[in-house]
Amino acid sequence: MNSPIELQPDETFILNVGPQHPATHGVLRVKMEMNGEYIVEAETVIGYIHRMHEKMGEIKTYPQFLMNLSRMDYLGALGYSHGHVLLVEKASGIEVPERAEYIRAIMVELNRIASHLFWFGAFVMDLGGFSPLMYALQDREHILDMLERVTGSRLTYCYFRFGGLYNDIDDEFISSARRFIPRMRKSLKKYHRLVTGNIIFRKRLEGIAPLSQEMCRKYGASSAVARGSGINFDVRKNEPYSVYPEFNFDVPVFHECDSLARYNVRMEEMEQSLRIIEQGLDKLPEGPIMPAKKPKLIKPPAGDYYQAVETARGSFGIRLVSDGDKTPYRLKLRSPTYSNMHLFDEACRGMMIMDALAFMGSLDLVIPEIDR
């Protein structure tokens, strides 16, 4: 009576991964058609935590919408706010003091390291190693403490204002950031010793889930997904904005196209972010953090504006269609993981399920950012 179900050699079955599954890092569902352990066809179902930020953008005034940006990607929120303020400043012609731009860049890079650290821990945990997460969270905690002192919050920052910042940084922040840099470098070495060389870890990633450059282009992939496939694309370099041209940093590019290459890109990026922070602290000019002259009511002239920035997850684009009113006529948020996740369906065909889950981890997903 309780005999096991026997499948015919070519018979497939449907497997639902999610919507509540630890490997998906949020409420994401993948409907997989399986042949044994191999994926025949996969369909990603998103939208479980869709909040219609774009409609809120049309209803709220420009300053009211500031806090929405940090509720998209809760791990690297500052990068998104950066894109938004740059766009509105560009559209309405607000000058930003140099000091404010430097502080923005420092904060965004700190946030990027925090985001990558969390990804690192969660990714290794997906593959079955628990302790790296604890080490990574410990380092991330230092960053969150620093950011909390200045911005007032730990995750959902509302720190950038049109024209500048909400709060200036002080000597204590600068000295804690300076202390953090060598400590983080030491930790990175530790991570490489602990994880990168591990043979089990490498066997799970090497040669797995190759993404061709053509595929990246057709889907509009960015961040480590593109850079792990040998595409030298980083908005900070390709389309310089803010004060990034002032900094000397490299864009890590790996040509292996596999999951390990994407891992290597992010690990190397943390070091590059540290370099930017170091230079930012050295070059930090004195001066005000808000412009002297700033319109009381922000009303960008009618037109169509676009701004792209490199967030921790890739190229984030934001489009504003203004009709000269105090609320945007249309605000479009182009989230990077939306495009990165989209190629999962095509790329995971014929893959084994545990490889597919490792591949999903290497995409660095944050679901609220996909669903918006």
Added chain:
Amino acid sequence: MILEKTKLALQNLFPALETKEALTEDTSKEQDKKTQKEPRQNGLLQRDYSVHGYHLDAQVAADQLIEAITILDEAKYFIESITGVDWIKEDQLEVIYDFSRYDFDLCRVVIRTRVDRKKPIVPSITGIYAGANWHERETHDFFGIKFTGHPHLIPLLLPEDADFHPLLKDFKA
């Protein structure tokens, strides 16, 4: 320069404008003022990158869309996003396609097309850019624009039984 190349290739789509140069920013500003009253005519504009954040802005007819996107595909552009705008006063819906490049020859291209608000039908570009799939589904969710030839045009972000389009200006929750 890829900017010049793309400009020439896109200009071929508008035979009426062939003799004229693409409008530069000075003239397009006047054009902008005009467009507040009447919808913009199809054509190619070269925008000031430091103000708008993109270089080329082409408005094409819906049946020229595939041709325009193919030009960009052949020139190795990657797809950034697809979105819509509801111009309720002009009784039109606009679909906006963003493209950019992976190399350092920076050139952002915006392709837009306007369709009748009561009959919003646009050809799907999923045959050219597979990544357009989700973007088109999302635009269908929010604006009710139908992409003919789309393989799987069901709600993506909205609930699966959603029959409303929240970004239309006359949408009431």
